[in-house]
Amino acid sequence: MVHSVQSTSPGILGAGAAPGAVRLLPACAGIGLKPQHFREVLDTRPDIGFFEVHAENYMVDGGPFHHYLGRIRQHYPLSLHGVGLSIGGEGALDEAHLARLANLMARYEPASFSEHLAWSSHGENFYNDLLPVPYDRQTLERVCRHIDQVQERLQRRMLLENPSTYLEFESSTMSEPEFLREVLNHTGCGLLLDVNNVHVSCTNHGRDAQAYVDDLPLAAVGEVHLAGFACDQDAAGAPLLIDSHGSPVASEVWGLYSSVIARLGPVATLLERDNNVPSLAALLDEAGQADVVMSARTAPQRRAVHGACA
Amino acid sequence: MSRAAQPGLQAAFSAALLDPDLDAPPGLKAWNGSDPVVRLAVNRNNVLSSLIDALADTFPVSQALVGEAFFRAMASVFVRQSPPRSPILAHYGAAFPAFIASFSPAQGVPCLADLAQLEVLRVRAYHAADAAPVTAEAVSLAMASGERTGELRLALQPCVSALVSRYAVVSVWAAHQGDANLAHIHVDQAESAIVLRDGLDVLVLGCSAGAAAFVTAVQQGHNLGDAAAMGAVASTDFDLAATLALLLTHGALTALQLPPRLDA
Numbered sequence: 001m002v003h004s005v006q007s008t009s010p011g012i013l014g015a016g017a018a019p020g021a022v023r024l025l026p027a028c029a030g031i032g033l034k035p036q037h038f039r040e041v042l043d044t045r046p047d048i049g050f051f052e053v054h055a056e057n058y059m060v061d062g063g064p065f066h067h068y069l070g071r072i073r074q075h076y077p078l079s080l081h082g083v084g085l086s087i088g089g090e091g092a093l094d095e096a097h098l099a100r101l102a103n104l105m106a107r108y109e110p111a112s113f114s115e116h117l118a119w120s121s122h123g124e125n126f127y128n129d130l131l132p133v134p135y136d137r138q139t140l141e142r143v144c145r146h147i148d149q150v151q152e153r154l155q156r157r158m159l160l161e162n163p164s165t166y167l168e169f170e171s172s173t174m175s176e177p178e179f180l181r182e183v184l185n186h187t188g189c190g191l192l193l194d195v196n197n198v199h200v201s202c203t204n205h206g207r208d209a210q211a212y213v214d215d216l217p218l219a220a221v222g223e224v225h226l227a228g229f230a231c232d233q234d235a236a237g238a239p240l241l242i243d244s245h246g247s248p249v250a251s252e253v254w255g256l257y258s259s260v261i262a263r264l265g266p267v268a269t270l271l272e273r274d275n276n277v278p279s280l281a282a283l284l285d286e287a288g289q290a291d292v293v294m295s296a297r298t299a300p301q302r303r304a305v306h307g308a309c310a
Numbered sequence: 311m312s313r314a315a316q317p318g319l320q321a322a323f324s325a326a327l328l329d330p331d332l333d334a335p336p337g338l339k340a341w342n343g344s345d346p347v348v349r350l351a352v353n354r355n356n357v358l359s360s361l362i363d364a365l366a367d368t369f370p371v372s373q374a375l376v377g378e379a380f381f382r383a384m385a386s387v388f389v390r391q392s393p394p395r396s397p398i399l400a401h402y403g404a405a406f407p408a409f410i411a412s413f414s415p416a417q418g419v420p421c422l423a424d425l426a427q428l429e430v431l432r433v434r435a436y437h438a439a440d441a442a443p444v445t446a447e448a449v450s451l452a453m454a455s456g457e458r459t460g461e462l463r464l465a466l467q468p469c470v471s472a473l474v475s476r477y478a479v480v481s482v483w484a485a486h487q488g489d490a491n492l493a494h495i496h497v498d499q500a501e502s503a504i505v506l507r508d509g510l511d512v513l514v515l516g517c518s519a520g521a522a523a524f525v526t527a528v529q530q531g532h533n534l535g536d537a538a539a540m541g542a543v544a545s546t547d548f549d550l551a552a553t554l555a556l557l558l559t560h561g562a563l564t565a566l567q568l569p570p571r572l573d574a
Contacts (some may be wrong), residue, residue: 131323
């Protein structure tokens with residue numbers, strides 16, 4: 001039984017890199033950039049810390065997506081968030097996909113690149129879902145190998161997002177925070193702390209969300225995600241929360257976020273909304289609530305171009 | 311030892327995602343001992359519904375024509391039999407029109423496959439590479455080619471495509487944009503279209519079968535003279551000058567020039 005991670009390479013950053021270097025986005029609220037808001041964003045230049053886009057949506061040859069992202073990028077910092085790299089996959093990473101990511105990085109120079117602790121492809125197929133992995137040594141070695149490969153190929157530190165899950169594996173030998181800690185230690189990557197995912201997963205697996213957060217290396221958090229969830233029930237009638245990104249952030253998640261900010265201070269915080277996308281004004285309003293939470297703790301970092309975040 | 315602990319876990323998990331009749335893969339558990347199948351259903355639903363949603367984004371008029379319930383049922387059959395091969399979903403659904411053409415429950419709406427193809431061409435045009443239109447100088451020079459005019463080589467923007475249908479799919483599509491009335495359309499009337507992007511806007515330009523055949527011939531590498539002849543064969547009312555003017559107006563040509571003389 002192997003008890004230490006045999007990383008194939010030391011990684012671009014190695015272990016123990018300065019934790020502050022993970023915070024490359026402005027320490028205030030941002031929102032997802034939606035095509036239906038492209039024109040309004042350019043016309044009104046809302047006061048928001050940054051925009052985040054899903055990398056795969058921009059892996060197209062030309063047209064309006066690149067036209068607008070290029071123009072919006074001139075005015076705002078960008079977070080590039082991957083949803084298709086399948087870092088937890090049993091198979092090798094897709095080199096062509098890494099090359100496409102490298103092209104997007106060169107073109108848009110995002111302040112941050114993040115991906116998920118999950119798998120989404122197997123064999124020839126892509127499933128368009130972020131699927132769970134067992135937390136065992138074998139998976140840990142594979143995930144670390146893949147993250148080393150990503151960071152070397154992209155020549156930068158990435159952030160890894162904690163997942164929302166519905167199932168656990170009998171073969172798991174570590175808790176999720178323990179697994180994440182190991183990955184961060186061995187690869188030098190940062191943490192994208194999705195507070196909604198913490199609430200969803202902890203509810204789904206009968207765990208204490210505050211204890212989960214306490215168990216994480218918070219100094220490695222480079223970005224926070226907030227989103228809404230939907231409610232269902234499992235076969236025993238226990239609550240089963242679904243990470244739907246289709247509704248406003250719930251009060252329990254705001255409460256958990258507030259406690260995270262109390263520990264961390266202001267940090268780039270994305271309001272995620274991928275379904276039932278409301279008006280730009282409504283998204284900005286919700287993002288403003290995150291700035292209020294942050295400013296209640298300490299003044300958020302001011303953005304050079306547009307002034308105050310809140 | 312640990313490597314052999316879970317051979318092919320993701321293979322079994324993947325198969326279960328797409329096949330609702332399969333049991334949950336072994337090794338799953340829930341904290342409260344409840345049946346993991348109910349929890350697996352969340353992932354099964356995420357996969358299926360998000361991919362159906364992706365198709366619904368590409369085929370809004372096809373969905374409107376047959377109704378959401380029928381469309382989603384049809385799309386679920388397609389998703390299970392042809393899941394995406396790429397994490398880039400913009401062009402997932404390129405094979406959906408061919409699937410519709412062979413999907414027996416859809417045969418009651420015979421124009422559906424061609425209508426879906428028109429929607430595929432629109433998405434392709436939307437995301438196609440940007441290229442500079444041919445310059446006015448190059449056009450003037452080409453127009454002075456005299457007896458060699460037929461030898462002119464044309465290149466089209468990557469966004470340009472042509473569709474020939476036995477059905478009135480252009481009118482049906484337009485009716486769903488509020489441009490026409492569905493009740494007055496004779497669906498069995500053959501229609502053709504050129505689809506392109508002019509600036510940021512994707513346009514569906516109704517045209518003769520000859521104009522569509524001309525565009526296809528140019529894309530196959532035929533010179534102006536041969537492509538024009540193919541247009542004239544496809545429809546007696548093919549108007550070369552009007553077709554060229556249409557393409558130039560929308561910046562759809564990227565090159566128009568004589569090939570070098572072979573005897574030079």
